[in-house]
Amino acid sequence: MNDRTPALQRPASRTARLSAIEQALLTRIVTSQSQLSQILADQGIEVTQATLSRDLDEIHATKTRLADGTVAYAVGKTGVEDHPAANPDGKAEQQIGRVLSGLVTSVAAARNLVVVHTPSGAAQYVASVIDKQPVEGVLGTIAGDDTVMVICADDDTAGRRAQWLLDVASKS
Template structure:
């Protein structure tokens, strides 16, 4: 079966959590066994997008792993810029609220990246399907935050 890029990458993440995957070819085979069509080149790009790295296990074997990004760790600026540039299609602000629009099913990706980024002036986010609400500090901070998000998204 053909999955969207996000669905396929989610499936790859699940496989890497449950299996010791030593090569891209092995990962292609595991995906095929799960009924997912993917080439080695596609898997290679997916692993890079996911930030997967090879780590040495206790037995000395090198396996792929996707490092977790804890909620209290600040997301790198390049990651935030890439997420916003890829997923944000519109930003509007009013007082201390910023409304960010994304393609359907993508708002949570942007909200998570913003929550982890620790940008100044942002209190938190609430994500729906294709829209997220960014709550800025009280007063007119929404305009500043909105302008910052538009710049990061390249809008």
């Protein structure tokens, strides 16, 4: 993270802790609970081993063998060949591309924001897909009926992400 990127602040709640755990497993290769505990501690989240075990069970995290032989935690239906942390850009692009190719009608950058237009009723779905993928420099989204606002860490990132979203949406 560079000096200009705002740090993500999380409240001290169970829901925020579960979200932090899931995000760590989606964006990194985590091979042990002690490693995960340290990642959380670096974010100001202190957790006992027993609580961490329960949390991993609750979010249905499993250990899986990656293509290089490493055994790491994964969330959801992630398989050996497509752990997001093993290839974050390719994985995010594939999943986002499937949705965006039929639902994005225009993309524009404005300072640190990207405005994405969709057909009526599709914006919340598009925003949800973007939010669920670890996309570098994207802090989150806000969706209306036919417009998604993607909040980026800075102006340069917004410009790059707008072009990236346009490129991904243009693929069939």
